[in-house]
Each structure stands twice: as C-alpha cells, then as structure tokens.
Amino acid sequence: MYCRNVSNPFCSLVFRLSLTYALCCFFSMLVVLAICYVFLEASLQRRMHVDMVNEVSEYRSLFELQSLSVLKDVLEKEAISEGIHQVIFRILDGAGNVLVSTDTSFWEEIPAGHEAIQTALSGQQTFMDYQADEGDFSARFLYGAISDQLVLQLGVSLEENHALLRQFRKIFFAATLAFVLCSILAGTYVAKRSLSGVQRVTMAAHHIAAGAWDHRVPLSSYNDEIDELANAFNDMVDRIQVLFRELRDVTDDIAHDLRTPLMRIRGEAEMALRETRDDSLTAVQCGSMLEECDQMLQLINTMLEIAQTEAGTQVIECRPVDLAAIAEDMCELFRPASEDKGVELRCSVEAGMKIAGEPQRLKRLVGQLVDNAVKYTLPGGQVMVRCMREDNHFLLEVEDSGIGIPDTAQEDIFGRFYRVDASRSEPGNGLGLSLVRAISRAFGGDVCVTSEEGKGSTFTVRFPLITGDTVC
16 A cells, blocks of 8 residues: 655654643643642631731730620621621620621621630630622631630621632633743744754755755854854765766676676677578577577666666656656557457557656556566456546556465565566566665655455556646
C-alpha cells in the first residue's frame, strides 16, 4: 500500500515545545495561585479570629466596669452599626438560656452550643461554625466568658470572606487563562525562533535532495549550536559531493573499461560469424557469444543508469510529459507479445494530465512494468494498465493476474539483482524494478506494490501533477 507523508502540524516539534512550555507555565501558575489562595483564606480567617477575640475582651471589660444593661445597649448599637445580617450578640448563662440578644430575625435556629458554653466558662474560648439548612449562608461563633456564670456568644457572617474568595477565584481563572494564552504565544515564538536554524538545515537538505548539490546552509551571526550543526552539515555535503564525483568517475571508468573489451569481443565474434557456415558449430558458438555480449552490455548500461540516477549525478532534462499517452504507446508496443502468450492486455487512461519528466526514461519505466506483468502472467490471464488522477497526483497502475509476490519479498524486489524464487525460470537480471524506482524518485514520485501470492500483483507509481511548464 502506498503511504503518503502528510505534514501534521500537531506532530511538529514547534507544537510540542509550545505545548510543553504552556503546560509548565500553566501548572506553575496553578501552584502559585493555589498557594496564594490558601494563604489568603488563612489570613482572612486569622484576622477574623483576632478581631472577634479582641471584641469579646472589650465587652468583658465593659461588663466588669458597667452593668449588664449598659452592655446590652452597647451590643445592640454595635449590631445595628455592623448590620444585623452580619453580626449577632447573645449573652447566655451556664444552662444555655438567652439573657441578652440582638436582632435575630436574619438568623434562624442559632444553636446554643452547651459544650462550647462549658468550655468558655472553664476559661477557654471556643469557635464554632454555623451553616444554614437552606442556602449558602454560614457564620462563625466565638464563645467567651464575661463572668463566672455568663458567656458572650459573638457570631460573624462569613459571607464577606466567601465573596472575597469567590472574586479571587474568578480573577484566578481569568488570570490563568490569560497566562496560558500568553505562554502559548510566547512558547510558539520562542520555539520558532529557536528552531529557525533547524529549518534552515531542513530546507537546505530538501534542496540538496532535489539535486541542488551546490546549495548550503546559510549561517547566522550568533555562532551558536545551530551554526555548529550547519557547519557540520555543510562539511558533510561537501564530502558527499566529492564522493559522488569520485563515484561518477569510477563508474564511468568501470563502464568504459568493461564496455571496450566486450565491444572488441563482440566485433571479433561478428567477424568470425561472417566467415563460417551458418550450420557449423563455430557459427552457433559465435552467435551465442554475441548474445552474451549484448546481455552484458545491457547489464552494464542499466547498472550505470541506476547508479547515476540514484546519485543524482546524471543531467536530467525535464519537461511536461503526458504519461497517459506514453502508457497507451507501451500497451500497443507489448500487445503483440501478450497476444502471442495468450495474455489479455488492456489500457484505461485519463487523458489531459501532465507530469514533469523525461519521455525516454518514463517510457523505460512504463515498459519495464508492462513487460514484467506480461512475463509473469500465465496464459489466459490479463494485465490492466490504468492512468488516473488522485488529488494532486498522477497514478500509474499496472495490475496483473500472475504468480504474485510473497509478503516477505515485497520490500526486497526493488533491490538490485533480487529475484523471487518463482521468477528465476524467466529471463532477467533483477535490475528492472530497481531502475523503475530510481526513475520514479528522480521525478519526485515513488513506486509501491500490493500483491497476493498466486493471485497477481499491482504496481503503483505516483507522480505529482503540474499545471504549467515545469522543470525538475
């Protein structure tokens, strides 16, 4: 199956770094604000306790200096001043009976708190929380002795504290949201700025992979780690370029050194064949020698073409090519051979689409695939050649009902000289599919295969479509 490499922004390093930065900032902000919230709540509670204790002490002193009636008047004025819904004062005896009380219309079912009364009479002040049965109203009570037999019950509403904490929580969430958004933007900016050097290296690598061997990574003025990477990358490309030049020279020398004696042997065999009778043993041997020389020359030329195409050292002249027309021509070329073998060869193309390529190489690509399909399809089978459009790509499919390819060999068949065991009875050298892959990748495409042993194979070549005049 052909797998397309789709660029996913959520898998990019910039996104992951920005997300990591945002999460770190978020959790840091969460911890800081949570600590602030806890300290604020504790501070409010501590301040309330101090104020309540001081008030009880003042009223105890007032009771000791004045009478109960005077204390009652002071408590009523204080309750009205603070608000009857905010504070309440009650004086209780040891049995919990209410002797003096401010307005309790806002306060319902206030507990006497017998245990708290006894604790207060023993000399220890006691706090007790109150929660209304309905609603969110809550209060805190302080029990403090003002004499050996009387206890002042001071109740203060917690609504102001709760309102302040609610406001803090709103500000907390708003600030957290704003902080996270700012951290995402800042993280994205920092990540992109930090990775801009990596992007320079990546773009240079793409240019070089496309054949621009003179392209190098531009250096910045920071002289940082990215520049060290760029320098190492440029040095590596320089070395590879030198190696490719040496490889091209070596392959050219080897091809020349091999072709020259082969051509000499072939020429001598031709001369010997002309001077002998057609039915003599020498003529048969000379003819066999000629065939072997032709095969060796073809093998050398194919190996040289594959090496130069894969290395990008061969000059490729690209122009807009109608691959569908080439596929139709190749089908017509191989139709007599397929009919002689008893194989039905059909062609279905979608015209009007062009790719950037070189016609002669593309003819070799299509011809190799059609030749293999016909060669490995048994009599009575069929071969289907399709040309179609898929999104912004041109697809060439060659499907046959032949012997198929084992699953374990489908990745290996594109290697040089590799042949499946079932195909060894057919003539060939195992270089055809290597040449197909080299040509397809030279023009920005690729080839893949899906096959089931005993049922046939489908080879798919995918090329990017072009809309105007384009060069490789």
